Amino acid sequence: MTVLDTRALNRATLARQLLLDRADMPVLDAVAHLCGLQAQEPQEPFVGLWSRLRAFDPAALSDLLTGRRVVRTHLMRRTVHLLTAEDVLAWRARHDPMLLQRVLGVYRRELDGVDLDELAEAGRAVLADGEPRSMSELARAVAERWPEPGTRALGEVLVAALVPMVQLPPRGLWRTKAGVRNAMVSSWLGRDVDQASSDGSDPVGQALVRRYLAAFGPAASADLRAWCGVAGLPAAVAAMREELVSFRDERGRELLDLPGAPLPDADIPAPVRFLPAFDNAILGYHDRGRIIDDVHRGLSVAGERVVLVDGRVAAKWTVVDGTVVVTPLRELARADRTAIADQGQELASFLSDKDSDRVEIVSR
Template sequence: MTTPVLTRRALNRALLARQFLLERAPLSPLEAVTHLVGMQAQAPNPPYVGLWSRLAGFAFTDLAELLSSRRVVRLALMRSTIHLVASVDAEPLRAVLGPVFERGFRATVGRAFDDVDHEQVAAMGAEIVAGEPLTAAELGRRLAVRWPGHEPDRLAALVRTRVGLVQVPPRGLWGSSGQARHTTLGAWLGEGAVSPLSLDVVVRRYLAAFGPASPADAQAWSGLTGLREVFERQPDLLVFHDESGRVLYDLPEAPRPPEDIPAPVRLVAAFDNLVLSHADRTRVIDDEHRKPVIMGTGNGNVRPTVLVDGRVVGMWGTRRVKRTAVVEVTQFGKLTARTKREVEAEARRLLAVTDPDADTTEVHYLP
């Protein structure tokens, strides 16, 4: 039997459907965050824009309330980067991803910490921040009193490697500022029973939000390794090829819309997992455009992007000029007049939410 082939456009439409970018979904923010297996949140504001782009009737106060009521939390998870996730997922995901943190720490410090009892440092660090949320620098300085021969920032990094540390509000609240302060998951959410997650379930949840995909794709999203066996041991997964012959897997019940279904213009948030969660990202962004979006910022940033017909055609940002709110669009090639009108309409809808006090709004196109 011949393995079905999925074109790049078919993969694009499947991804957009699962990311709620073909049409805004009538879901609560908590339902959406759970389905998406979290949202990358290295900066506080992008998840608000990410949910606004995806959900019908979403208000920024909805997400702020979820953070304040501790139903969602911010902590390092996939790829050791900060994600906003449903609280019920935080500890199970952190446990599954433990090897990612250990590997990253070892790659950074090498054998520099071989003379230190890692569990002892982690336990003391957890005790300190459970009693009082601290910045990483503050935690490191306190640990350095006990271990003066080691750099404070690396001591704090060791705690972060071994302990799930939550960034507590007001960090993550729209319009708030300030340094990230951390406490333990147990101190923030309570020490109740936690249902573990198997790798099999993690893979299935990844496919539900990002599939069809390969083991290499899931590894790029999570930072885990050795996932091929996890895919191959699940007999109900459907098997496809892409146009390059790569083997892709998918859930039988997951949406795979017709490739000719229209895709609306969307403004995708900074750091969005849409452009980060596959080894082969050509289903949504051309290789030539990855560098300015993902690599060209020099400080680990991932620029917000403009989607037209489901693909990244540019980047965007906002600024204020007194009472005028502006969206600036950097184009990858020339947009048609009709496309520009659609981009401008979406940009003005966003500015109405992000800058409700502005007297006027403008959309500027940069070369």
């Protein structure tokens, strides 16, 4: 079996994530290809798409949100993601057990004795008038019937697990600050989410495997689960064995992939790329060693924005008074600093609508 070393996996990841070459792709197609973008920080997906698409216009993403073709919702790993409406409708029911399990992992004691089916029905009744509500407003509306759990537990389990919901614009629009207002998926998108198969097959699970490998492969089963948080996908993988190909990594783990999927030469140059907070190019794996050193792994869950140099995390970045400030994590060659400065200036112009190109690289 072919062994793929870390550098080969890195180049495959960059290619699948549209980070090796910026893509000429409509924004909706990019969101679909990437299986969504993590979006609990509402402005971060704009940077993620700017780093991946040529001539990215942030207004195009805002228009998709207001046009209900892209939505913000809790899904993979119970985190807020920006996904196509089609994917939310198709995937949500397959994620329901995981979403509930993760909420109960935090609030099981508070929700002990609550009939969750009755709570879900009460939540739907509150939202049936079509008016969007904040999580606290929704929780207060049902708290008279269930006073013991507290509004935080009631709100979390309703919004993130029991009732499929989306966060409505203006939340998530370009350069817009707005609180979270929730509506039922069925109200916002005009139909209910697709129901799970009743014949014992798992077509949605198999679709998740294919889509994940197209955007993140080659990858191990543990990586797949780390990305979506869904249990039970080994059965879907087993049913697909004949259509998948296998590799090994340097640790001997089996890596699954789609036949004919991009596997660039490991020596192909990788350009500098600025990634937003919580980018799935890093978080989409259990073993993140293909793109970030173990010593820096904590950055990926701490909300730090990072810079890729030669395909690997080599610096952090932030914006201070309109200046993109880059803090290296290791010594950088002069050519790398120049490339970071060039990309940083482009990013500063994008973030400031062309009226600034200020970038500062902190000395080590």
